[in-house]
Each structure stands twice: as structure tokens, then as C-alpha cells.
Amino acid sequence: MAAGVGRSSEKSVRARRRHVVELVTAAGAISVEDIAxxxxxxxxxxxxxxxxxxxxxxxxxxxxxxxxxxxxxxNTHARTRTDPKEYARDKAAIANAVVQxxxxxxxxxxxxxxxxxxxxxxxxxxxxxxxTDSLQVAAELKRTPKIRLLLTGGEYQxxxxxxxxxxxxxxxxALQADYCLIGVAxxxxxxxxxxxxxVAQVKQAMIASSSTPVLLVDHTDxxxxxxxxxxxxxxxxxxxxxxxxxxEHLAVLRDAGVLVTVAEHPVCPHCARISAGLAADGxxxxxxxxxxxxxxxxxxxxxDELTMRGGSTCxxxxxxxxxxxxx
Numbered sequence: 080m081a082a083g084v085g086r087s088s089e090k091s092v093r094a095r096r097r098h099v100v101e102l103v104t105a106a107g108a109i110s111v112e113d114i115a116x117x118x119x120x121x122x123x124x125x126x127x128x129x130x131x132x133x134x135x136x137x138x139x140x141x142x143x144x145x146x147x148x149x150x151x152x153x154n155t156h157a158r159t160r161t162d163p164k165e166y167a168r169d170k171a172a173i174a175n176a177v178v179q180x181x182x183x184x185x186x187x188x189x190x191x192x193x194x195x196x197x198x199x200x201x202x203x204x205x206x207x208x209x210x211t212d213s214l215q216v217a218a219e220l221k222r223t224p225k226i227r228l229l230l231t232g233g234e235y236q237x238x239x240x241x242x243x244x245x246x247x248x249x250x251x252x253a254l255q256a257d258y259c260l261i262g263v264a265x266x267x268x269x270x271x272x273x274x275x276x277x278v279a280q281v282k283q284a285m286i287a288s289s290s291t292p293v294l295l296v297d298h299t300d301x302x303x304x305x306x307x308x309x310x311x312x313x314x315x316x317x318x319x320x321x322x323x324x325x326x327e328h329l330a331v332l333r334d335a336g337v338l339v340t341v342a343e344h345p346v347c348p349h350c351a352r353i354s355a356g357l358a359a360d361g362x363x364x365x366x367x368x369x370x371x372x373x374x375x376x377x378x379x380x381x382x383d384e385l386t387m388r389g390g391s392t393c394x395x396x397x398x399x400x401x402x403x404x405x406x
Contacts, residue, residue, distance in 0.1 A: 092128075095118065095120065095128065096128050096131065096132055097276060097306060097307075098118060099114055099118065099125070099128050099129070099132065099138075100132060100137050100138065100148075100274065100306050101274070101275055101276060101277075102114055102117055102118070103138050103146050103147060103148055104148050104238050104274045104275055105236070105237055105238040105275070107147060107148075107238075108141075108145040108146065108147045109145065109146055109147075110144060110145055110146070111125050111126060111129065111144065111146065114129075114146065129146060136304065137304075137306065148274065166297070166299070168344055169297045169298070169321035169322070169323060169342075169344075170193060170194060170197040170297065170321075171197060171201070171344075172321055172322060172342035172343060172344045173194055173197070173198075173295055173297065173319050173320070173321055173342045174194070174197040174198045174200070174201040175201060175342065176319050176340055176342035176343070177198050177201075177260060177293065177295070177319050178198060178201045178202055178203070180258075180293075180317075180319075180340075181202075181207070181258060182257075183205045183206050183207065184206050184207070185207055185208070185257040185258060186207075186208040186209075186210070186254075186255075186256040186257050186258075187207060187208070187209050187210070187256055187257065187258045187259070187260060188209075188210050188211070188251065188256045188258070188259035188260065188261075188285040188288070188289055189209055189210070189211040189213065189216050189259075189260050190211070190212060190213065190241075190259070190260065190261050190262060190281065190282055190285060191211075191212055191213035191215070191216070191236075191239045191240065191241035191278065191281075192213075192261065192262020192263070192295060193262060194260070194262040194295035194297070195211070195213060195216055195260050195261075195262055195295065196213065196215050196216055196219065198260060198295075199211075199215075199216040199219040199220050200219050202220070202223065202226065203223075204223040204224065204225045204226065205225055205226070206225055206226075207225070207226045207227065208226075208227040208229070208256075209226055209227070209228055209229070210229040210230075210231065210250075210251070210254060210256065211228070211229075211230065211231070212230070212231045212233065212241045212242045212243065212247055212251075212278075212281050213239075213240065213241045214230075214240050214241060214242070215240050217230055230242065231246070231247035231250045231251060231281070232246045232247055232250055233245070233246040233247030233248075233250075233281075234246070234247075234277070236275060236277060236278060238274075238275060238278075239275060239278050241278060241281070242281075243275075243277035243278055243280065243281050244277060247281050247284075248280055248281060248284045251281065251284040251285055251288050252284050252287070252288055254288055255288055255289070255290070256285075256288060256289040256290070257289065257290050257291060258289055258290070258291045258292075258293055259285040259286055259288070259289035259291075259292050259293065260293050260295060261282055261285060261286060261292060261293065261294055261295060261310075261315075262295045262296075263294070263295075263296060263300050263305075264300070264303060264305040265300060265301075265303035265304050265305040266296055266300045266301055266303075266312075267301065267304075268312070268331050268335075269308070269311070270308045270309075270310055270311045270312065271294070271308065271309055271310050271311075271312070272303075272304070272305035272306065272307060272308050272309065273305050273306075273307050273309055274305045274306050274307065275307070276306075276307045279307040279308070279309035280309070282309045282310070283309045283310060286309075286310055286314050286315070291316045291317060292314060292315045292316055292317075293315065293316070293317045293318070293319060294312070294315040294317070294318040294319070294332075294337065295318075295319055296318060296319075296320050296321075296324070296332075297320070297321040297323075297324075298320070298321055298323040298324045298325065298328070301325075301328055311335070312331070312332060312335035312337055313335045313336050313337070315335075315337050316337070316338060317337065317338045317339075317340065318332050318337045318338070318339050318340070319339075319340045319342055320332070320339060320340070320341055320342065321341075321342055322341060322342060322343060322344060324341065329341070
């Protein structure tokens, strides 16, 4: 009997500490007193929990007495997100690769990840059905009248600006999609993770209700730890990763039986024309094929009318390229 009580006590402590991490993550910064009030526990108990959580690297206490989520812990195989421009380019590369993969008339689950949000911005206005828990994704897709948009419903999660809970999970479970596009807060060989349990559960439901689960990972995700595991790598049929993903991490995904696509950065037509040695008079032009490859084409008129995908600034020479023209 004593052993059973001990296991029950340990289980309740783990559940309480998970709840504390969720409160801290949702608030961004919160006082010990507010945590105690939300959990119904004494401040002494909360201080004890925070000591353990801080020791395990999940929360941080400031000198002002506020508790906040710990910063991502770097490892030797991934860079931290110190360059916003490069990070945005990586997300755009993943989005472009995924958009080319989605066939018209498909049904797609899109989660509340930053990668899914970038995809929603890149999707053309075509016949699709998209089911999402993300209010940000919904705000982007409402501008595309040909895309049928369904929101999951559920309880609002401020930290992720998304919907979760039983209503969201039940709706997802009642549907069947061709694809689900799932981002991660952290990833390692043992699986995929998110800091908020309710959000992780919606991701699990989407994976279970899709024919082709697609994992969206940039190389910095391997440097992050999070609390709740929502799936193993083998749960995914495909993964789309950014160009900076290491050979070691590619091997981890492939060893799990995942078909991996390494996205390429969008081609800047300004630099492409220069690197191809084209004259300024435009007698030749660079044509970008559907698969992303470039070919030279002789034309009789001025040939610098090229479109840059995924942005409007040349990542190499910083020249502005808007729509047509690269000169």
C-alpha cells in the first residue's frame, strides 16, 4: 500500500509541475503568488516545484521574482535564432517546398506553428480545404476565397494564438485529411515536442486523422527542449527541412523511415541573371522552371522580367526586386 501511495504522489507532483510549466509558458512571465493562486497550492510548495523545474532547465526566475520559460538550450549541431533575416529565409524555403507539394482539391490540416503560418501566406488561391486550430493561419487564409476554411473550435490558448481542448480534438478526430502540416517547438531522435500539453494533443489528433503527415523542421528546432511529446519521428510520412539542416539530423529522420525533402532558398532573379552572365540589354533571360531549376532562353525583347519567389529583397546583394524587373 505504501508503495502505491508513493507512486500516486509522484504522479501528482509531475502533473502539478506540468501545470506550472503551462501557466508560465502561457503567461510569459508570472509571479509565484499568481502560480500558487492558479494551482491552489501554497507558496512553499510552488517554490519547491520551481526549484526542481529551474534545475531541469524548464523555467527561469528573475531577480524581480517573476518566473518565465527558460531560453532554448543550444547544442553543438544547431545555431540559435540570432539572425531574424536568415531564420525568415529558412521558413520561406520550407513554405515554398510544401506549397509545391500540395495538390489542388486536397484537404489539409494546418497547426499553429510558425512554419504553418508561413505556408498559409505562400498558398495560392486554389481549390483547397484547410482545417486549422490557428487564428493567425485563419486570418491569412480568409483572403483566399477559393480555399474552404474550417476552424477547429475549442478553448483559446493565448500563448499559441490557437484553439485547443476537447472540442478541437473531437472535430479533428471526426475528419480525414490528405495532409497535415505539423511544426515542432523541439525535436530529437526520441520524438517531437511542444511546451503546452493542450496544443500537443491537437497536433496528435491531426497526425492520426491524416493520410500523409508532414513534419516541418528548421535546423534550430534540434536545439530546443520542450515538455510534451506529441509524436515519434516514424509517425510522419514526410519531412520538409531547411537548407542548413545537418547531415546527422537528416540521417536521424531517414533512419526513422521518413521521406525527407531539403528545401532550397528562393532564387533571386537579380543574382541569377548576373551569375548566368546575361547582358544588360536583355537579349537572354533566365526562366525558372516549376521544379526550381534555371534555364537560359533567347528572346527578341528585353528579358529582365523575372519574378522572385518568397520575398522581395535579394539575399546576396540586397537589391530590391518587386514583381517584374531585376535591373
